[in-house]
Amino acid sequence: MNAPARLAVVGFALALAGVLAAAVLDLPAAAVDLRAAVAKKLSASGVEHPVTAVLLNFRGYDTLLEVAVLLLALLGMLAVAKPEAAAPAPPAADPMLRTLSSVAVPLMILAAGYLLWAGAHRPGGAFQAGAVLAAAAVLLHLAGRLPAWASPSRVLRLGLAGGFLVFLSVAAILLAQGALLRYPPEHAGTLILLIEAGLTLSLGLILAGLFLVLARRPAPPRAGGGEEGKS
Amino acid sequence: MSLAFDVLLALALLWSAWRSLATPDLTRAVVMFIVFGLLMALAWARLDAPDIALAEAAIGAGLTGALLLDALGAFGERRGRDGP
Numbered sequence: 001m002n003a004p005a006r007l008a009v010v011g012f013a014l015a016l017a018g019v020l021a022a023a024v025l026d027l028p029a030a031a032v033d034l035r036a037a038v039a040k041k042l043s044a045s046g047v048e049h050p051v052t053a054v055l056l057n058f059r060g061y062d063t064l065l066e067v068a069v070l071l072l073a074l075l076g077m078l079a080v081a082k083p084e085a086a087a088p089a090p091p092a093a094d095p096m097l098r099t100l101s102s103v104a105v106p107l108m109i110l111a112a113g114y115l116l117w118a119g120a121h122r123p124g125g126a127f128q129a130g131a132v133l134a135a136a137a138v139l140l141h142l143a144g145r146l147p148a149w150a151s152p153s154r155v156l157r158l159g160l161a162g163g164f165l166v167f168l169s170v171a172a173i174l175l176a177q178g179a180l181l182r183y184p185p186e187h188a189g190t191l192i193l194l195i196e197a198g199l200t201l202s203l204g205l206i207l208a209g210l211f212l213v214l215a216r217r218p219a220p221p222r223a224g225g226g227e228e229g230k231s
Numbered sequence: 232m233s234l235a236f237d238v239l240l241a242l243a244l245l246w247s248a249w250r251s252l253a254t255p256d257l258t259r260a261v262v263m264f265i266v267f268g269l270l271m272a273l274a275w276a277r278l279d280a281p282d283i284a285l286a287e288a289a290i291g292a293g294l295t296g297a298l299l300l301d302a303l304g305a306f307g308e309r310r311g312r313d314g315p
Contacts, residue, residue, distance in 0.1 A: 123281035131289035
């Protein structure tokens with residue numbers, strides 16, 4: 001791109017940024033103070049942390065659809081992945097990484113459990129716990145201890161869909177009683193913990209799957225790794 | 232003190248975002264993207280949004296960074312196999 005055109009683009013971007021900043025500063029204050037509304041209803045939500053209360057109680061159907069979107073994304077990847085590319089044998093990892101993974105992965109699983117439990121009363125919750133689980137799976141794969149997924153087995157498929165199915169069945173049962181995802185206040189805490197536990201496992205598997213399905217590739221020719229080992 | 236930290240954080244965010252977009256070396260771009268994600272998590276923590284900070288650090292910096300590095304590795308491998 002030549003200089004005048006580049007200057008024009010930069011100038012346009014700066015002008016756009018200025019207009020956007022002016023528009024944001026010009027916005028009127030929100031008509032409804034949602035923080036006060038959430039704080040007022042927090043005692044009936046079954047959890048003590050406002051973010052979890054919003055995610056899984058007040059706006060539970062948003063979270064339900066979010067999980068469905070993630071599941072669909074993974075299904076799409078599985079659908080386009082070539083079935084004939086069998087899972088290659090995990091590459092020989094260096095011993096440092098193997099040692100690190102055997103120390104770190106149990107701690108990561110513990111941290112995921114803590115995040116899941118902590119979600120009820122402080123920052124944490126199913127998404128963060130699932131991400132930590134997925135990171136543990138990625139670490140295991142990089143250390144050569146977990147093969148990439150060729151084609152998910154029946155158990156794995158159940159695990160992938162399980163969190164969404166738990167969430168959906170709770171929603172369906174509650175729908176039969178009147179409204180979608182309106183928990184009875186006395187059981188709200190238990191139901192939210194049940195849903196979050198299912199979601200943690202499934203989100204961990206789904207996020208790990210986004211990595212482990214992509215990680216499948218034809219076995220690389222022994223080019224880089226072998227030479228490093230010799231020298 | 233905290234104002235100085237915030238200004239430094241904002242500058243570092245802009246710098247890492249610019250570096251990750253502008254650098255011609257893809258590996259460096261991915262590393263700068265991970266740095267940007269970690270700084271962004273700090274920024275969310277400074278904005279009193281620890282939930283988003285956790286999610287950003289785990290998903291934005293960690294998993295996305297790992298995916299990008301893996302994609303980079305796959306491309307490099309293919310390029311190395313097909314041609315010089």
